[in-house]
Amino acid sequence: MSVYYTSLDHFVLLPVLLLALFGCATLLFDFWVFPEAHQRKYLLIFLGLGEAFAGWAYWRQGAALAINGGEISAFHGAVVVDHFALFFHWIFLITTLVVGLISYRYLEVRDEHHGEYYGILMLAQCGMFFLASGNDLVTIFVGLETMAVSFYVLVGFLRAEQRSNEAALKYLLLGGLSSGFLAYGFSILYGIAGSTLLNDISKAVASRGHSDTILFLAIATTTVGLLFKIAAAPFHMWAPDVYEGAPTTITAFLAVGSKAASFALLMRVFASTLGSARSTWEPLLIAAAVLSMTIGNLAAITQTNTKRLLAYSSVNHAGYVLLGVIAGNNTGYKGVLIYLLVYTFMNLGAFLVLTSLTRKGLAGEDINDLRGLMKKSPGHALWMLIFLLSLAGIPPTAGFFGKYFIFLSLIETGHYVLAVLGCLYAAVAIYYYMRMVKAMFIETEEEETPALSTSFGTQVALVVTGVMTLVIGVYPEPFVRLAQQSFQR
Amino acid sequence: MLETGFFYAFAALTLIGAILTVTLRNAIHCAISLIGSLAGVAGLYLLQKAEFLFAVQIVLYIGGIMVLFLFVIMLVNLDAAARERQYHRHWLAAVICTVGSGALITWFLRQGSGTMHLGQSAPELPSAGNVEALSDVLFKQYLVPFELASVLLLVAVVGSVIMAKKRI
Structure with a gap:
């Protein structure tokens, strides 16, 4: 315990250092290098460079893992990089890049500032890093708060718009409450183990009996905090309002990045640290999963605002991913990883199309604004069709494989009722996704509206997410292998 | 007492x-x-x-x-x-x-407080060593969260300026 900050520590922390540095650089160079308003979009270069360097660092970590196997543990076990963490780091990287690409046109349309936006985007990604890689309660909690505070700011970024302010305030208050619950659970876990390292807690939990009230209290409060972050029912109340009020690009970031990061933490905590107390947390997660699918699906049917609709659909998807954690065998965890990967591409894509609908003086968030999209912009309409089919889980799109592995794992572990429920709700979900398809393809526009706001960035992002959604659906083999490898320790 | x-x-x-x-x-x-x-x-x-x-x-x-x-x-x-x-x-x-x-949390705590064996309490320090002990933990065991807290504070400061300013 005598040497601190070794070269190994540096190797593990390098991606975060780079992201934080480039994030700060964006804040610094904002006015300095780009004094004119129309030049501000070139700040995206900093984001691109930051992500490229971080990607290079991840790639090196991946190469080191491939040679040595197992995991790289740094800072005396506080930060761990393994295949599982790396899988999520790549998801965060892709998400941030895509969100950056679709943002600059949106910010121009909404007449908002660029510099702080990209900077905070990258700093939020720093927080996400520690959710996937943190192996110590304090590190995880500070990482979680870094991500959460960044999102409070980003959600309220449209300062001129009342809905955005309201959403930010709501998210701040409810997020603070849920963080309180999580901190309470963490403090009891610390009390049980006498250490903040997850490995020590895992040993302490394993040595305790099954009907342990204090352990139940710790697990229950931790679960409440985590379920809030992934927007699973009954802690989803914030999701529709926040998703609706936030800038559409941030809604995408929130729905994909924040959710994936929280699931990384949830899987690390429940599957490995609290793995021996499965009988305690399984009923809690089952209740949350069933409620999420029920509320998410039934509430989505009546929505007329597309962002609210996708918010409820994301509650529903959280329920499906939880089912994979509940099944808890190899197929289940593999299914969770594939689902999250697929969800990243299809959900980013869907929000991307919604972002293009926002034009000067037109919010473009009502389901009627999708009317006649096929005539107006067939490219957008066809890609959107693919994303919606994928969200509904219809082959040959990627969403099918996400659901397939989850259901398979449920059947393997004998959770037949849950599997049947999941399938039934998947059928319900088709209805409200098809409502959007109907608006795009069958209904016609009532009055003439301006052309969609696209840019080079959004087109690149659209093609990338769309192609990935199709490729994973048609040729899932390499991605399944990747997920398989990510979970084996 | x-x-x-x-x-x-x-x-x-x-x-x-x-x-x-x-x-x-x-x-x-x-x-x-x-x-x-x-x-x-x-x-x-x-x-x-x-x-x-x-x-x-x-x-x-x-x-x-x-x-x-x-x-x-x-x-x-x-x-x-x-x-x-x-x-x-x-x-x-x-x-x-x-x-x-x-009430629920109190009930659980009362039920379970017997089984809660907190980790060994830290050895009592001479009052002069208090700051040293704190910095020892802060800069060794909790170095990463300590540094990460600076990112957290930066985001909070930048965020509050964004929220407060009418026009940046």
């Missing part, structure tokens, strides 16, 4: 101060109750023999942050805020929820 008495006194000060902070109407009174609450926490630190944290709590929170609070209060239009209704119609539901979950 005396220590237990002090604990309850400080805990009561913390809780009552916190409750008054959210229930009082006048923002100045709220700020003063917050000082009481923070002082109670400082007392709890002292009972844990963490003299350095005690001093820091008073200097930073009660001193620095409260002055900041008062500045904000002076700059904000208070009369308009004081006239507004502070509570929603659903305050009764909120009280029931709070009391209910509080």
